[in-house]
Amino acid sequence: xxxxxxxxxxxxxxxxxxxxxxxxxxxxxxxxxxxxxxxxxxxxxxxxxxxxxxxxxxxxxxxxxxxxxxxxxxxxxxxxxxxxxxxxxxxxxxxxxxxxxxxxxxxxxxxxxxxxxxxxxxxxxxxxxxxxxxxxxxxxxxxxxxxxxxxxxxxxxxxxxxxxxxxxxxxxxxxxxxxxxxxxxxxxxxxxxxxxxxxxxxxxxxxxxxxxxxxxxxxx
Amino acid sequence: xxxxxxxxxxxxxxxxxxxxxxxxxxxxxxxxxxxxxxxxxxxxxxxxxxxxxxxxxxxxxxxxxxxxxxxxxxxxxxxxxxxxxxxxxxxxxxxxxxxxxxxxxxxxxxxxxxxxxxxxxxxxxxxxxxxxxxxxxxxxxxxxxxxxxxxxxxxxxxxxxxxxxxxxxxxxxxxxxxxxxxxxxxxxxxxxxxxxxxxxxxxxxxxxxxxxxxxxxxxxxxxxxxxxxxxxxxxxxxxxxxxxxxxxxxxxxxxxxxxxxxxxxxxxxxxxxxxxxxxxxxxxxxxxxxxxxxxxxxxxxxxxxxxxxxxxxxxxxxxxxxxxxxxxxxxxxxxxxxxxxxxxxxxxxxxxxxxxxxxxxxxxxxxxxxxxxxxxxxxxxxxxxxxxxxxxxxxxxxxxxxxxxxxxxxxxxxxxxxxxxxxxxxxxxxxxxxxxxxxxxxxxxxxxxxxxxxxxxxx
Numbered sequence: 001x002x003x004x005x006x007x008x009x010x011x012x013x014x015x016x017x018x019x020x021x022x023x024x025x026x027x028x029x030x031x032x033x034x035x036x037x038x039x040x041x042x043x044x045x046x047x048x049x050x051x052x053x054x055x056x057x058x059x060x061x062x063x064x065x066x067x068x069x070x071x072x073x074x075x076x077x078x079x080x081x082x083x084x085x086x087x088x089x090x091x092x093x094x095x096x097x098x099x100x101x102x103x104x105x106x107x108x109x110x111x112x113x114x115x116x117x118x119x120x121x122x123x124x125x126x127x128x129x130x131x132x133x134x135x136x137x138x139x140x141x142x143x144x145x146x147x148x149x150x151x152x153x154x155x156x157x158x159x160x161x162x163x164x165x166x167x168x169x170x171x172x173x174x175x176x177x178x179x180x181x182x183x184x185x186x187x188x189x190x191x192x193x194x195x196x197x198x199x200x201x202x203x204x205x206x207x208x209x210x211x212x213x214x215x216x217x218x219x220x
Numbered sequence: 221x222x223x224x225x226x227x228x229x230x231x232x233x234x235x236x237x238x239x240x241x242x243x244x245x246x247x248x249x250x251x252x253x254x255x256x257x258x259x260x261x262x263x264x265x266x267x268x269x270x271x272x273x274x275x276x277x278x279x280x281x282x283x284x285x286x287x288x289x290x291x292x293x294x295x296x297x298x299x300x301x302x303x304x305x306x307x308x309x310x311x312x313x314x315x316x317x318x319x320x321x322x323x324x325x326x327x328x329x330x331x332x333x334x335x336x337x338x339x340x341x342x343x344x345x346x347x348x349x350x351x352x353x354x355x356x357x358x359x360x361x362x363x364x365x366x367x368x369x370x371x372x373x374x375x376x377x378x379x380x381x382x383x384x385x386x387x388x389x390x391x392x393x394x395x396x397x398x399x400x401x402x403x404x405x406x407x408x409x410x411x412x413x414x415x416x417x418x419x420x421x422x423x424x425x426x427x428x429x430x431x432x433x434x435x436x437x438x439x440x441x442x443x444x445x446x447x448x449x450x451x452x453x454x455x456x457x458x459x460x461x462x463x464x465x466x467x468x469x470x471x472x473x474x475x476x477x478x479x480x481x482x483x484x485x486x487x488x489x490x491x492x493x494x495x496x497x498x499x500x501x502x503x504x505x506x507x508x509x510x511x512x513x514x515x516x517x518x519x520x521x522x523x524x525x526x527x528x529x530x531x532x533x534x535x536x537x538x539x540x541x542x543x544x545x546x547x548x549x550x551x552x553x554x555x556x557x558x559x560x561x562x563x564x565x566x567x568x569x570x571x572x573x574x575x576x577x578x579x580x581x582x583x584x585x586x587x588x589x590x591x592x593x594x595x596x597x598x599x600x601x602x603x604x605x606x607x608x609x610x611x612x613x614x615x616x617x618x619x620x621x622x623x624x625x626x627x628x629x630x631x632x633x634x635x636x637x638x639x640x641x642x643x644x645x646x647x648x649x650x651x652x653x654x655x656x657x658x659x660x661x662x663x664x665x666x667x668x669x670x671x672x673x674x675x676x677x678x679x
Contacts, residue, residue, distance in 0.1 A: 107483060
């Protein structure tokens with residue numbers, strides 16, 4: 001399966017490592033670059049990125065300057081910066097960045113924004129794979145070892161959310177909110193019931209881990 | 221009530237009082253002298269007439285002259301005087317009276333005295349002068365009368381005229397005073413307008429008053445006060461701007477470690493990780509915490525230094541200082557493969573040993589970061605300057621003025637990697653200030669940097 005490739009241009013190695021780690025865990029391919037000039041050079045040679053996360057304050061060439069290179073190669077951009085002042089935010093968006101995240105950011109928020117941008121730009125992978133399970137988002141079908149398994153709509157949605165945040169623990173509240181929606185006045189117990197169904201139907205008892213005090217995590 | 225009204229009123233009242241008193245004196249004086257003149261002339265006329273009449277009578281009247289004859293003679297002689305204002309009586313017998321007044325009713329005469337009276341008779345003021353003349357046993361009373369009504373009328377008329385003049389003078393004086401007072405008080409008005417402006421926040425306004433009087437002096441004082449206020453306000457504004465800048469720099473400075481700490485902590489919480497990765501994340505959190513701690517320590521240090529206006533400086537041997545500096549930076553320099561040479565041509569310096577040592581260590585640390593392994597850092601102390609020189613990368617000229625700004629870094633990425641907080645030179649400058657010294661930077665890209673600590677009061 002071809003995974004979404006994401007270019008991470010961030011000069012602070014610690015932060016770059018966190019981002020890369022989480023991207024790789026959730027099933028993206030992440031390429032870290034620590035310097036603006038190097039990033040520009042890289043996309044000239046290899047423009048096969050689905051998204052670029054750009055820090056604004058970079059050594060070599062700043063994020064705003066890099067945007068032109070990214071646009072030239074049709075790579076959508078999310079800015080990632082400590083500069084929270086409104087001016088740079090506006091400049092970033094006016095110049096055509098897809099989104100803007102202010103440090104310090106939430107890992108989950110970053111993942112959601114990346115997902116939204118990929119969806120919006122039509123670069124989102126239409127199939128997700130976890131082990132021997134293949135999820136087709138277009139067809140809304142699930143196959144295990146090639147054999148289709150029938151899931152109820154909410155079970156399917158739950159599986160997709162878990163698969164999209166592979167290796168990331170999601171709280172019951174977040175799952176409830178993400179799958180059943182804002183207005184759903186149900187209990188977190190609903191999530192447990194549906195997770196039980198998924199485990200049973202797809203044989204994911206081991207792979208959907210219950211994380212104490214957190215929720216569930218789908219691991220591959 | 222406004223000052224100009226008060227002053228004008230007081231002045232007008234003063235003028236009115238002065239004019240009134242003057243008029244009163246003039247009036248009384250003029251009235252009295254006119255009256256005296258009338259009295260004197262009447263008295264002397266009476267005297268002359270009386271003497272003439274008496275002489276004539278004395279010649280003609282003898283002891284044996286009959287009463288009727290005497291009366292006729294008396295009447296004849298009075299008539300001779302041809303004065304209709306003369307009245308002659310003998311007791312109650314009115315011998316001659318061309319007037320319709322009987323003066324005896326008003327002025328009963330005593331013997332041997334000439335008397336006068338001014339009496340109101342039928343709406344007229346009559347002056348009557350009379351004396352008794354005894355001739356052969358008969359006592360005659362000779363009166364002379366003078367109408368003095370006109371004198372009183374004159375005085376009244378004069379009083380009217382004077383009061384009109386007084387009013388005119390008061391009116392003119394009032395007007396003139398009003399104009400004068402307004403002109404005199406105009407600077408106060410100017411002063412007031414300007415003070416209101418300054419009170420409203422227009423601090424660059426100055427008052428221009430040409431007069432060299434008290435108001436002029438007040439304006440001068442006021443201007444110097446406005447100067448002081450303006451200066452102070454400017455200082456406060458600058459201070460506020462510096463603080464805002466400092467705060468935003470600090471916020472930015474805190475965000476990097478915070479992002480890293482938060483990201484690592486969240487990843488640890490939610491993401492599936494290998495043991496090795498977990499350890500790495502924890503170590504990163506630890507390192508970032510250390511960094512924040514270091515930042516807060518340095519910040520505290522800077523704040524304390526900034527707040528202390530003056531510190532106790534002691535005259536101490538510079539050799540002691542350099543020994544301390546050398547001992548403190550030895551390990552660090554060795555790790556970087558650098559060497560330090562100290563050329564001390566100074567004897568003593570009034571200083572705080574620890575703080576000055578910290579300053580030099582900061583400079584050496586910076587020099588060390590700029591230098592490549594194998595290079596030398598040189599400290600030279602001569603006359604009133606201690607300089608730290610390196611032959612490292614140098615600093616671009618455009619960066620020189622900003623070097624001592626908190627959190628300013630010439631090469632941000634490199635400084636972070638080397639563990640720089642961005643407060644070193646800000647601290648160094650504060651320490652220099654406390655030593656009444658200043659920092660001077662000389663640098664050329666690719667050749668190296670010299671930082672001089674110039675002590676101002678050392679010869």
